[in-house]
Amino acid sequence: MTNTLAATVPENTTDIARPKPVLSVEGLSTSFSVDGDWKNVVRNVSFDVMPGETVAIVGESGSGKSVTSLSIMRLLAKGTSRINGKIMLNGKDLLSLTDKQMRDVRGNDASMIFQEPMTSLNPIFTIGRQISEALTCHSNLSQADARAETIRLLEKVRIPNASSRFDEYPHQFSGGMRQRVMIAMALASRPKLLIADEPTTALDVTIQGQILDLIKVLQEEEGMAVLFITHDMGVVAEISDRTIVMYRGEAVESGPTDDIFHRGKHPYTRALLSAVPRLGSMKDSRWPLRFPIVDVTTGVSTVPTEVADTVDKRKTPILEVKNLTTRFDIRSGLFGRKSGAIHAVENVSFDLFQGETLSLVGESGCGKSTTGRSITRLVQPDSGEVYLDGYNVLTLDQASLRNMRKSIQMIFQDPFASLNPRMSVGATIAEPFIAHRLGTKKQAQDKTVDLLERVGLTADMMKRYPHEFSGGQRQRIAIARALALDPKVIVADESVSALDVSIKAQVVNLLLDLQQSFNLAFLFISHDMAVVERVSHRVAVMYLGEIVEIGPRAAVFENPQHDYTKKLMAAVPVPDPARRAIKRDVATDELKNPVRSVDYLPPVRKYCEVSNGHLVQVE
Template sequence: MTFERRDAARNAEPATGPVLSVRDLRTAFRTRSGWLPIVRGVSFDIAERETLAVVGESGSGKSVTALSIMRLLDRASSRIEGSVRIDGRELVGLPEAEMREMRGRAMGMVFQEAMTSLNPLLTVGDQIAEVLEIHRLQEGAAAREEAVRLLERVRIPGARARAMDHPHALSGGMRQRVMIALALACRPRLLIADEPTTALDVTIQSQILQLIKELQREEGMGVLFITHDMGVVAEIADRTVVMLGGEVVESDETDAIFAGARHPYTRALLAAVPRLGSRGVGSGPEHFPLVDRASGELRPARPQPDTVDRQAEPVLQVRNLVKRFDLRSGFFAKVTGRVHAVENVSFDLRAGETLSLVGESGCGKSTTGRAVMRLVEPNSGTVRVAGADLVGLEARRLRDVRRHIQMIFQDPFASLNPRIPVGAAVAEPFLTHRMGTRAEARAKVADLLGRVGLDPSAASRFPQQFSGGQRQRICIARALALDPKVIVADESVSGLDVSIKAQVINLLMELQASLGISYLFISHDMAVVERISHQIAVMYLGEIVEIGPAGSVFSSPQHPYTRRLISAVPVPDPARRREVRPVSNDEIKSPIRPADYEPPARRYRQVGENHLVQEWDGDWIP
């Protein structure tokens, strides 16, 4: 029977049971000491047009469950037992040749990081056409034409032209749409989405979630959605399975779980979800509520005392900061354009205050943080810390002033040397700046590790022996080693699980209260920003379009871009799940300008106390 006839026969037979049925799934990995169980007896069903969310923190076994269903684990080092059926056909024990046919035809998978899943040497159109040809659905020109149709189906504007692009030429959101097009190429019965929106900005995340819901309704697919974000679960899932330590600890309708979760771990995940609008106008930052996993008792949110003296001199003063990157081409490498990454940015940060820079990827917020630190050289402007202007300082003097301003990066593992113990990493800046003896450094390390909630004995261990949240605590301890006045935190919690994120943010706020530290907090997570900030600056195309007190900006956003960011935040309310909103194709515009371009002078108007908004002409188009 040809593949086409087999497809026709399959489509002609009405589905009589679940699309996916998993029973007593057990997965183990081979180690030196024997087989290590990772997934322990997981069972669930997914019906046609149903979305099941599998949630849990890193290490809970949710991604291994998905890879076990797809049979993508190394057969030499893994063992899969139990039953996995697609439309009644057993996959466990299926010969690899037949399993390859099932992948794509019966099941499609979207991974978290699209860039590592796409071939950088092939255009996106060729990659989709390749899938069609492998499964003998289309060939040659017909396959390429079908690839364009699939790109149109996932709402990629200018699909015919974009099909000729390589992955690096697309934004993160567009690359994720390409991954969805690849997964849907063979019209599978089941779509498995493994953390597909974790690395995306809030507006792009909203677009991808709406797109999956729309395509599911059109194609009749079952969806297995893996995430650690309960806000996303509320947005997309009909039913939810909660995993901890490789086991299912709770399973129910999503509405029932949000209305009355039974297991302490589920309640902990729900309590840690940042809820936009939970902070009143005029109130200060507020800690996240946390649930003790053993007892299930809730430690309620508590407000952070607002002791900022706004009449005092700023500890960090930025004025008219500009950073542009030259683009060169031709034999003589002539400057043909510039990336206007940061354009005329100004703000003040006072002792004990948190100012958050927010916006989508490409808005210039991270470049602003790096320019403030002089990790990239500003083109112009001033950055005053401890009475000195960092811009233009010679290297020795710059190193001395940097004692007062430190940085925490997004990826704690990449920030730590895997070859040296964490105690040595924390002590290194203290010793480099000759702030004391080695004995004093050891005492300082023990004190700092204790402050960030780690046992001082952990100083002798290496970074790979810690979890992601613990590694970020170590990076915070290292940033505190020089007793800085200001810490620049660049997406420092965006890669963490929701409950770990809540713990780290609470820690940052406690350190601020006890030490009087100021934070320049860079993030695209609006719900987190609302909770932690005193002041908020919204950035778009390298410029601040709105700045003011957090309560005022969130309760009364003035700029259209600010309103767009806030409206895109997932709301942890399952009642919204059935809303089908139009899928937007909007992307942030390019900051690349001609070499002779000079930005227009901007005007700001005051809309409240210390609340300024950039004026715009007519209908603002992002």
């Protein structure tokens, strides 16, 4: 019997034991038609994704990582794109399938989560209907069964009160909850492969932590293979088993994530890793610290230097905010009577000194952006006092307000939205100088040239238009425009949150250099705690429109007192692959609703001084 059994076993038994990849990509090349020529944007990329494995593709915008994922799913326009190579999914050659066969693959065998859920969800249909549709398209479920399964999926992705939220619309969900809906939709047909294309880039740090933990849990439960696309090396460390680094359309390095992080050989890999802000890296630094910049061709790194202390607190603050309150009325009924109000900013007070950076941090909806807009009178506050250079901003008439804005400027999150696409870059930067009649057109042009060079661009770019620049370059242009009036205060509202990690490092360094050159005061609004730690002199943590903790950067980061501050810091991804198995167990509840009834009276808050200048709200 023994001999008979032995005869039936193939000699190479290792082939039987080795699992087959869920996805196998060989020699993938993708080209796009540009002005009649074919431009190759992905070149000869090969990799496998095994069952239950997470493979991350990392790189900056333009590296080809998203095009790679869209090529795998065959979501590129037929007439203007070409895909060559071999893409095998569960034994199916995807490039040989018809369009109808490929539609059956999408959702059944492979699903995709995109970066911005609001553009992926249909605003006119309820989220329940959209997930149910994904189910009924790929199965014979009845409407009642599809509804029950949809509610089960919503519960699976940790959406509270799933049955009652079935009939709600996308706009009624927060960004994090919308991304959960997209994950539920992607999981509807239990695919073997989940492709997540920058699923956490636009999310707050706590929501990002929740989504990463959720993907880990669902992967364990469903045994899915995950292809995770991102430019955030902190996220890569926490979620991926293997990593592929892409640069200019090519995979320049790949291997186990631990090897990439600790023994990465390619200069571009080292450049990406050096640009990652690490929470706690400022422990021995007194003042803001520049990022190290690595040459992607040589791997040589510049040593970051501290920014010299230019803050003089013996003088009067350049900006004083006292009891600032901003609310937005909610009206309902036939006659539009006021039925409540959104308490966006509630009794906020702080000072800002010349040459200082005060960071406002918190999740979306906490009121930090409304605070910045209220100070500049882009939003009209309900009450309070804002003194800028000695003048009460909230009492100024239109002429005085226009004059005041020379002293305070804003840099917005999305430079493409804030730059006029029909105006050249030169005209955009010169416009405020000319509008405020600060000099002749020749002087405006000279100032524009000087500002372009100061922000790392060149004079010959003046005639170009915004669409001809990268995201990082557009943000530099927005910074140059903000400096055109020689302001004393700049409100930077999430000005680097949408940028790739290395571009973010460059722009942050630029802001620190400009602060030192012009002695600027920055109100830096952000949810990125690691960047905030690097650039700040002081930090104010906001929650539900109120400052719950404020103090020197070292005091807040090294000795956080408020529970919400601790929650924010616990959610920051750490670029250490050893943490891959760790789950933060961040609470999945949404930020509490700031909507209040008409007769609501906010409680009087008390603050305790923990150390010199370190104040914490007490219950």
